[in-house]
Amino acid sequence: MRPTSPIGLHRVVDPPGVLPQAARTLDPDPAIGSDEVRIRVEALNLDAASYRQLEQAHGGDGAAVRAAVLAIVAERGKMQNPVTGSGGMLVGVVEEVGPASTLGLTPGDRVASLVSLSLTPLRIEDGLARWDGRSERVPCDGTAILFGRSIAAVLPDDLPADLAMSVFDVCGAPALVARVVADRIDRGLASVVAVIGGAGKSGSLALAAARANGATRTIGVVPVEAEAALLKGADLADAVALADARDPVALAEAVGAAGGPADVTVVCVDVPGCEHGAILATAEGGVVVFFSMATSFTAAALGAEGLAADVTMLVGNGYVPGHAAYALEVLRGSPGARALFEARLARETTQP
């Protein structure tokens, strides 16, 4: 077997010496090294920002989007959107486990990868024939490789696979929010939590996790009435506020009117331009957690400075130990969040 690096350096083709996530191209050869694992892929879940970019770039033409994804994977050996830099995740069945692998997997395990597609060697074998190019969920057949250092979650027995995957896609959010809120509560700090994009996947779990960890008040912010209705129906937040997150003044006012400013503001929307609003909506000494892949680092850094805002700003790390299991726990404990996820899956399935 070929010598391997636990972080997959041996799979990097171009340019040499960079990490797989930064590489232009990876080697998706299905033959595994001693600490690697090969997955027989069943489906990809494209990151929301990536899918939106592809959809907009191709005017919603499903066939064109499908062709674009095939071309990216063929050229790069991985599914990393060249514009957004983001990837997504995959689900499949463990096919072969290298003798030195420490991931605790067994051939036959049905797993979701929890490291991004943006660094996962991938080979597609069916031309994505079963995908219409019109949603983030991509049924496919192919192989993917997990490195020595990786994260894969075995799919649970008590939940449908697509629901579990849908949760895994965003499991960093509830875990990090739980950590931030619990830490503040431990230290006796105020904890009004506002989630921008509260009706979405990561947003709804973030709200549930905030509440589960003792948030003083939870506020879900949504851009349109339909999402406000969904969120109210799910009973996930103490207050629901309507605002365009790209309008900083409107967002801050809406959060204020709903019981803010927030001590913890969680940004879970994927549109650019939400940094100033999130900062403005946050109380002095508060925390802003950015999960959106559309977040601009400079807008956040300069925005806080320009507003003389004493806030701690976190780059939302998609990984917290135990995050996958924790997110499933949050879902199981929150009928409202579960309903939102299930409704979303139903819409995706029935969309023309």
Added chain:
Amino acid sequence: MRPTSPIGLHRVVDPPGVLPQAARTLDPDPAIGSDEVRIRVEALNLDAASYRQLEQAHGGDGAAVRAAVLAIVAERGKMQNPVTGSGGMLVGVVEEVGPASTLGLTPGDRVASLVSLSLTPLRIEDGLARWDGRSERVPCDGTAILFGRSIAAVLPDDLPADLAMSVFDVCGAPALVARVVADRIDRGLASVVAVIGGAGKSGSLALAAARANGATRTIGVVPVEAEAALLKGADLADAVALADARDPVALAEAVGAAGGPADVTVVCVDVPGCEHGAILATAEGGVVVFFSMATSFTAAALGAEGLAADVTMLVGNGYVPGHAAYALEVLRGSPGARALFEARLARETTQP
């Protein structure tokens, strides 16, 4: 006095409802509102990117650059480069303080603004007659307005103005590093601190602040031998390591060899591509603080996830209350850092 918004919304002319930094035009009327402060401007310091753009656009013709800046300010009511979007800062003397101002300023105070010119209402009164248009430093006479929420640092009596301003330019870094390190020490957590770009302005103050707050060990990482010599001469770090910060594997190895991994890694270099290295160089449970404006949000977020790295990542906020005064304190307490700053100023003055 006119009703005001603490973030200056009342000064926004076009388009209405946006923040001053995002506005096309501001109202620079010198008559102040109750929480505002008027500064009699002595000099502007154009942001480097802004000046470079103007210089290139006008082929180095100083008179043309001067005319361009006058036109921008006359049209926009602020000095925000329409191409780069950046501003800079100013130095002046406090002329009038509104009765509701909480900035703690007194007429006669000589101050540097620490919020960008890109959001500061400005009126120039001398046609920039004393500026040759050939450097970023713009002697001028005019008025500028600080909002209720703003940041201005009083220039110290005991340090040359250009040295103080040079420190103010990067004062967010030592303040936030101090806060992070002190918090970890308080909680009994390990605190090996690595500063990537340790010989630069923000890096040197970050090293000094880390040491002053009880860091277990400080490691300064630099890319070239000349900077290593500077840093060793300044006696700012317990260890100096040589590595290209854009090479994650090399960076992590260099930090390891110098006494790492780091519990707190501070990124103070302005070149893109340092995210993965910073993460890889950081121990589990550690903190990465990104100050570089070249930081990519997605590279940081996806990088940590892809490496299964349990690290807290902070967007380096340029503002921490008291940061300007604190940075001057750090400089005064660190002959090594001061020597680096003075040498740098001397080089800038003698450059053709």
